[in-house]
Amino acid sequence: MASVRRTQLGLRAPGRTVSQGAMASAGPSRGTKAPQRAVSASDVPRRSDASMRVLLRVRGTAAAGESVLATHGTRGTDVDVLGDVPSSSRGAARSRTYGYDCVLSAEADQNMVYSEAMQGVLEDVLLGYNCTVFAYGQTGTGKTHTMEGDLSEYMETFAPDAGVIPRTLYRLFHVLETRGDDYGVKVSLVELYNEELRDLLSDDVSSAPLRMYDDARGRGVVLQGLEEVPLTSAAHGLRLLREGSQRRHVASTKCNQQSSRSHCVFTLTVHVKESGVRGEELMRTGKLNLVDLAGSESIGRSGAEHQRAREAGLINQSLLTLGRVIHALVEGSTHIPYRESRLTRLLQDSLGGRAKTCMIATVSDDRLNLEETLSTLDYALRAKSIKNRPEANQRMTRAALLKEYVGEIDRLRSDLSATRTQTGVYVSEANWARMEAEQASLCKQLDEQRRANEVATSRLASMQEQLEQNTRVLAKREADAARAEAEQAARLHELEQALCHAATLSTTLQEETRLHHAHAASERKLDQVAHELRQLAEQATDDVHGLFAKLERRAKADAQARAALTTLADELRETHEAVAASAAVQVPEALSQLVDHVSRELWALQQVLDDRLAAAARAGDDSGTALRDEVAHAMSEYEARLLHAHAEACAAWQTAQEAHVGEVAALLAASERMTQSVDAHLSKLHGQASTLLAHAQSSSARVRAQSREHAEAWAQQQQALRGGAESMRAAMLAAMDAFVQQQVQAMQQHEQAAHDTFRAAKPADTQALCASHRTAWEAAHADLSSVSNELSDACVALHASAQDLAPRADAHDQHFAHEMEAAAAQWRATTGPLWERHSSVEAVAQSAQGAADEVRTTLAALDLRAEASAVLEAATHVQDASGEAAERLQRLQGLLGPLAPMPEATGETPRRRTWSMPVWDVVPSDRTEALAWWEQAADRTPLRERRPVENRPLIATPHK
Numbered sequence: 001m002a003s004v005r006r007t008q009l010g011l012r013a014p015g016r017t018v019s020q021g022a023m024a025s026a027g028p029s030r031g032t033k034a035p036q037r038a039v040s041a042s043d044v045p046r047r048s049d050a051s052m053r054v055l056l057r058v059r060g061t062a063a064a065g066e067s068v069l070a071t072h073g074t075r076g077t078d079v080d081v082l083g084d085v086p087s088s089s090r091g092a093a094r095s096r097t098y099g100y101d102c103v104l105s106a107e108a109d110q111n112m113v114y115s116e117a118m119q120g121v122l123e124d125v126l127l128g129y130n131c132t133v134f135a136y137g138q139t140g141t142g143k144t145h146t147m148e149g150d151l152s153e154y155m156e157t158f159a160p161d162a163g164v165i166p167r168t169l170y171r172l173f174h175v176l177e178t179r180g181d182d183y184g185v186k187v188s189l190v191e192l193y194n195e196e197l198r199d200l201l202s203d204d205v206s207s208a209p210l211r212m213y214d215d216a217r218g219r220g221v222v223l224q225g226l227e228e229v230p231l232t233s234a235a236h237g238l239r240l241l242r243e244g245s246q247r248r249h250v251a252s253t254k255c256n257q258q259s260s261r262s263h264c265v266f267t268l269t270v271h272v273k274e275s276g277v278r279g280e281e282l283m284r285t286g287k288l289n290l291v292d293l294a295g296s297e298s299i300g301r302s303g304a305e306h307q308r309a310r311e312a313g314l315i316n317q318s319l320l321t322l323g324r325v326i327h328a329l330v331e332g333s334t335h336i337p338y339r340e341s342r343l344t345r346l347l348q349d350s351l352g353g354r355a356k357t358c359m360i361a362t363v364s365d366d367r368l369n370l371e372e373t374l375s376t377l378d379y380a381l382r383a384k385s386i387k388n389r390p391e392a393n394q395r396m397t398r399a400a401l402l403k404e405y406v407g408e409i410d411r412l413r414s415d416l417s418a419t420r421t422q423t424g425v426y427v428s429e430a431n432w433a434r435m436e437a438e439q440a441s442l443c444k445q446l447d448e449q450r451r452a453n454e455v456a457t458s459r460l461a462s463m464q465e466q467l468e469q470n471t472r473v474l475a476k477r478e479a480d481a482a483r484a485e486a487e488q489a490a491r492l493h494e495l496e497q498a499l500c501h502a503a504t505l506s507t508t509l510q511e512e513t514r515l516h517h518a519h520a521a522s523e524r525k526l527d528q529v530a531h532e533l534r535q536l537a538e539q540a541t542d543d544v545h546g547l548f549a550k551l552e553r554r555a556k557a558d559a560q561a562r563a564a565l566t567t568l569a570d571e572l573r574e575t576h577e578a579v580a581a582s583a584a585v586q587v588p589e590a591l592s593q594l595v596d597h598v599s600r601e602l603w604a605l606q607q608v609l610d611d612r613l614a615a616a617a618r619a620g621d622d623s624g625t626a627l628r629d630e631v632a633h634a635m636s637e638y639e640a641r642l643l644h645a646h647a648e649a650c651a652a653w654q655t656a657q658e659a660h661v662g663e664v665a666a667l668l669a670a671s672e673r674m675t676q677s678v679d680a681h682l683s684k685l686h687g688q689a690s691t692l693l694a695h696a697q698s699s700s701a702r703v704r705a706q707s708r709e710h711a712e713a714w715a716q717q718q719q720a721l722r723g724g725a726e727s728m729r730a731a732m733l734a735a736m737d738a739f740v741q742q743q744v745q746a747m748q749q750h751e752q753a754a755h756d757t758f759r760a761a762k763p764a765d766t767q768a769l770c771a772s773h774r775t776a777w778e779a780a781h782a783d784l785s786s787v788s789n790e791l792s793d794a795c796v797a798l799h800a801s802a803q804d805l806a807p808r809a810d811a812h813d814q815h816f817a818h819e820m821e822a823a824a825a826q827w828r829a830t831t832g833p834l835w836e837r838h839s840s841v842e843a844v845a846q847s848a849q850g851a852a853d854e855v856r857t858t859l860a861a862l863d864l865r866a867e868a869s870a871v872l873e874a875a876t877h878v879q880d881a882s883g884e885a886a887e888r889l890q891r892l893q894g895l896l897g898p899l900a901p902m903p904e905a906t907g908e909t910p911r912r913r914t915w916s917m918p919v920w921d922v923v924p925s926d927r928t929e930a931l932a933w934w935e936q937a938a939d940r941t942p943l944r945e946r947r948p949v950e951n952r953p954l955i956a957t958p959h960k
């Protein structure tokens with residue numbers, strides 16, 4: 001850096017006479033001896049035709065949808081006129097589509113206009129060309145806005161809404177600084193008001209209008225007395241422009257509050273020093289004219305009167321002449337009417353001359369202005385066809401420059417002396433005066449040039465000294481800049497981290513939202529489960545009622561059976577008692593009668609026998625013995641008959657008894673079976689009732705336990721969720737505050753440091769750094785704001801969601817508890833009577849069991865076989881009693897039929913059914929599991945997988 005030596009050559013203009021148009025082109029004067037020039041191959045000016053570049057800028061003043069112009073994108077090349085297109089004032093048909101080098105829509109900003117208009121222009125100026133950019137258009141369409149815009153300074157650079165001129169100033173100085181050339185920049189500002197030229201940079205406001213005359217060397221026109229101010233920086237140039245603009249003639253019209261009433265030319269002359277092939281010092285000079293024309297206006301519509309109307313007339317006049325010049329150039333006329341107005345004289349070199357020219361045509365898209373808009377479109381289209389012959393200015397040595405001035409003075413002197421000695425030409429008094437003035441001016445210029453030279457030499461030395469100082473400052477500043485950049489990088493890193501954290505927070509927020517949704521889904525599910533449980537309970541209650549009805553029917557049947565059994569037992573007892581009584585009475589009676597009868601028979605027989613034997617004995621007859629034998633025989637026959645009859649009776653009685661016993665046994669077996677079936681039925685019923693009760697109890701207990709568990713889990717989750725959301729919100733707010741605080745502090749420090757550095761440094765050198773810092777600051781600020789906005793949005797959303805969740809969770813808790821309580825009450829109401837019924841059924845079963853046992857005991861006690869064997873001998877009598885007993889048994893058997901009648905099928909008994917309990921898959925209490933549950937339930941990609949966050953979050957997840 002230290003080896004680069006730059007010098008500001010922008011000293012005050014040596015003379016106050018400036019050639020306009022070719023703008024002090026350093027070319028040789030015609031007819032005079034060419035001054036010494038540097039000669040090199042590259043010095044030969046290039047000559048080639050170049051069309052004038054034409055840009056169109058549309059100002060959007062029409063209401064939405066009512067624009068008469070349609071552009072194609074912000075930056076296109078065509079514009080379409082919508083609706084009917086009236087023909088031109090000359091009756092020529094007009095096009096509906098116009099094509100230009102660039103068409104900027106109403107959305108295009110100042111920067112876009114600048115970059116399109118100045119494309120390659122500064123480079124050309126630095127190569128030694130004269131360039132002109134001028135704005136043309138109807139009043140109020142934004143010419144001044146385009147060329148000047150906002151002229152204030154903003155953070156040591158141009159304002160965001162600055163126009164072409166401020167941006168050009170800053171860009172020019174930036175390029176010159178960056179290239180490291182020795183350069184000098186001068187500026188002039190002139191207005192053409194009512195056909196009079198005024199120097200807007202002159203402090204003397206009452207000074208006479210500037211005189212304009214053709215340069216004696218054929219280099220356009222010369223504005224006598226115009227001040228060219230050397231610029232030290234872009235800010236300096238901007239300040240001069242601001243001051244000059246304030247002196248410009250403006251007035252309020254109906255079309256524009258701040259209507260420019262004059263044409264204004266801002267000229268930058270740039271000298272760049274370079275070395276010739278032989279190492280000599282050469283000056284390359286380029287000029288840039290930035291022209292803001294006054295707007296064409298319809299006097300009727302602008303409401304101009306008196307002074308304003310005169311101004312408008314002259315403005316329109318000069319613009320008409322400009323139009324004619326353009327027309328003549330396009331048509332290739334031999335005569336171009338440059339001299340018809342001062343404006344066209346001023347712009348002569350830019351219109352078909354050696355300069356490179358760009359026109360910015362401004363139009364409004366309002367239908368009210370259609371006629372003026374079409375006129376401007378036609379005007380601009382014609383101007384597009386103008387061909388210039390750009391030619392770079394010759395490079396000249398400083399000495400050649402001086403020599404040129406001296407030669408000019410000598411020439412004038414000799415003219416003067418020739419005139420004085422009457423050997424020269426005669427000049428008129430007016431011309432004499434003019435020439436004298438010119439000579440005086442040239443002398444003065446020469447003198448000033450000499451003095452300036454001296455000043456420049458001493459200033460050069462001091463500047464060299466200053467340069468060294470500046471180089472040191474620059475080195476220091478570069479170090480500062482590097483430090484600032486490092487700090488900025490650190491800030492950016494922090495910002496990235498913050499963005500990462502914001503992303504993490506956003507993920508966490510999304511997770512919270514998902515959890516919230518999961519809980520809401522759970523809530524719905526639980527509602528549904530409670531509803532299903534209630535339905536189930538109601539169904540179970542109905543079934544239990546049905547079962548009770550069946551039990552009642554069964555109990556009735558059992559009561560009937562019990563009554564039949566009791567009757568049977570009574571009948572049996574009666575039969576037994578009757579048989580026993582009959583056996584006890586009739587059998588001994590029959591036996592005693594039998595014994596009596598046999599005894600009597602035997603006694604009678606004994607009597608007969610004894611009589612016979614006695615007779616026989618008395619008769620001495622042996623026939624007694626025969627009789628005795630006969631009697632004995634008869635008796636033994638009788639006995640045998642008797643025994644046989646007895647045996648037969650016994651056998652018959654035995655058979656009858658056995659039949660009776662078999663029937664009784666069958667009866668017993670039947671009643672045994674019936675008792676067993678009643679027992680089995682009762683025990684089955686008992687088992688069923690117990691199972692039902694146990695099932696009811698266990699399911700009720702399970703439901704209650706599960707409900708309690710889920711209610712507790714739910715409450716815990718709600719608590720955790722609420723706590724988590726609160727703490728996350730607090731953490732986010734704290735982190736956000738800390739981050740914002742930190743960023744603001746860092747920015748302030750950074751800004752302070754940059755400020756200090758910039759203040760210590762050369763203003764022109766700081767521009768780039770300032771701009772870059774500003775951009776970085778703005779970007780960082782924008783990032784910060786967006787992060788901050790995102791975080792606050794996230795916080796607000798989280799808070800809102802937490803707020804929203806809390807009352808819903810409470811309501812759900814209450815609702816769920818209420819539902820569970822109702823379900824439990826329902827179960828209790830269902831199982832209570834069931835239990836009571838079960839107890840009563842058990843009591844009934846027990847009493848039935850007792851009755852059955854009693855019958856069994858009674859039957860066991862009824863040992864008819866023993867009784868029967870005891871009465872074997874009283875067969876005849878017992879036969880009657882047995883017959884009677886058989887009849888009674890017959891009757892008992894008749895009773896056995898309805899003993900155990902099965903209840904009639906009513907079709908009301910509930911069928912066996914499969915109970916399906918609702919599924920209780922609710923959100924688990926663990927956060928990770930809950931998220932996995934939600935993702936699995938909806939087959940979603942896990943959030944963490946979708947957007948992996950590299951950095952560990954600063955703010956811990958509150959649920960962990």
Ligand SMILES: Nc1ncnc2c1ncn2[C@@H]1O[C@H](COP(=O)(O)OP(=O)(O)OP(=O)(O)O)[C@@H](O)[C@H]1O
Nearest residue numbers: 059138139140141142143144145256259260294295
């Ligand atoms: N593209 C634009 N965007 C925003 N405002 C604009 C635009 N063009 C012009 N304006 C505004 O419109 C008003 C008139 O613009 P300006 O003075 O530049 O018009 P003008 O063509 O120079 O008019 P005149 O010929 O009467 O001087 C100003 O307030 C200006 O800020």
